[in-house]
Amino acid sequence: MHSIAIAGLLPVAVFLVVALVVAVLARRQAAAGGGGFVTEYFIGNRSLGGFVLAMTTIATYGSVSSFVGGPGQAWSIGWGWVYMATVQVTALFLLYGILGKKMALVGRKLGAVTVIDVIRERYQSNALAVLSAIVIIVFFATTMIAQFVGGAKLFEAVTGYSYVMGLAIFGIAVILFTTIGGFRGVAFTDALCGIAMIVGIVVLAFGIRSAGGGYANIMDTISTNHPEMMEPLSGGNMPLGLYFTQWLLVGVFTFSLPQSVVRTMSYKDTKSLRSAMIWGTVICGAMMIGVTSLGVLSAGVLTGPLESYGGSIDNIIPTAIVTTLPPWLAGVAIIGPIAASISTVSSLLIASSSAIIKDLWLHHAEVTGKKPAERTVMRSSQLITLVIGIIVFVLSIVPPSVIWKINMFAFGGLETAFSWVLVGGLFWKRANKTGALLSMGGGVLAYCIAMATGFKIAGLHQITIGITVALVLMVIGSFLAKPTEEKTLSVFFPAK
Secondary structure, eight states, rough: OHHHHHHHHHHHHHHHHHHHHHHHHHHHHHHHSSSSSSHHHHHGOBBBBBHHHHHHHHHHHSSSHHHTTHHHHHHHHHHHHHHHHGGGGHHHHHHHIIIHHHHHHHHHHTTOSHHHHHHOOOOOOOHHHHHHHHHHHHHHHHHHHHHHHHHHHHHHHHHOHHHHHHHHHHHHHHHHHHHHHHHHHHHHHHHHHHHHHHHHHHHHHHHHHHHHHSSHHHHHHHHHGGGGSSSSGGGGGGGGHHHHHHHHTTTTGGOOHHHHGGGGGGGGSSHHHHHHHHHHHHHHHHHHHHHHHHHHTTTTTTTOGGGGGGTGGGGHHHHHHHSSOOOOHHHHHHHHHHHHHHHHHHHHHHHHHHHIIIIIHHHHHHHHTOOOOOOHHHOOOHHHHHHHHHHHHHHHHHHHOOHHHHHHHEEEEEEEEHHHHHHHHHHHOOOOHHHHHHHHHHHHHHHHHHHHHHHTTTOOOOOHHHHHHHHHHHHHHHSSOOOHHHHHHHHHOOOO
């Protein structure tokens, strides 16, 4: 068992070392390039090219839930879950197409470094900026816990080492290279993680195909054991209402996730944005559909009841990796989902740090006229990133169950909070701070209450409640209160 553990650990260790080296090199490149610490550390000095932009967005969007929870659910439900997952093809197209260019133009005009910078200037509201920061930190922390847990569980399953040891190795590595590398380091390591995800999917696909006796035999096994898994509605397990709400949750409204939106402010030029839209749509579609399909195909290899795999769908992909691949290839395959965990955590760490340092502390310092020295800002930013990472690490020591549900809860909360605030702010002149405050505060409150009580309307996921309440409150608040001043609007809606 020890030799298997070492064989499985080696590829993971090599990947983590390479990722750390990439972060250090990116930081050195940033230091040589100038542009100021805050702009560089939190947004990469607006210098990302098309491929890196696409891969860092994909890697941030594709969390451990995409590689563990989603495929595990597909193992249980069948091809209906894959058909639902196809909506993820639109994620980057909608992000870049709806917000991409305008966020970049507005961000450059304002000198904005964060999404909250843009929101504060558009609505002229510090209260909204503070609420935005709180929402980001709370839901990002929830997501990061799920990523830490998912990465550590995968590590434990493949290498044979304990969950806590996996959590320590994974956690220390991701916190270090995020703290050191800043946004540019995160972007480049995300690109590396994206490539690792693709490699992991391909390796596991060959393992499952070989263990199952070929694609045709796997499909025959599934058809014989669970014929309902071949149907779009999966014998009632995939009702149309579930399709609808999941398409909203992981497709249509993902354009408003702040960890993705900030990337629209970091690209170099319009050519890079167009390139990222093409690369991102193709690669994201192939990855998300591909990895979810592997969950279904695993049902042709892992044919026992769920109880025989630990009683949790989160164990399906780790079990598939261990049982269908030799130890060293299992170590290679696990890099994919671990990379997904790392890329998501690193992006959320930087965004959480920016919410505290840039959106709260530095803004307050500017208002009071006590702007700190850049060296102080640099040390404080890295310290906050480190502290947040450590807090999330400690909270992950006792792991929660069903990772994908935790991730979807956070997705829904962020989408409820930011969808109409961003859309209204960028595309509707009448939107004002009253509407935005009511939309974000009321929408998130309604969403969280509905989730906590299990309340649903027509059996639909609570995201429908949150999004609807947020929209209604945005419209009501914007019409009841006075419009935003034309001087402010001129930056967002310039005369043609």
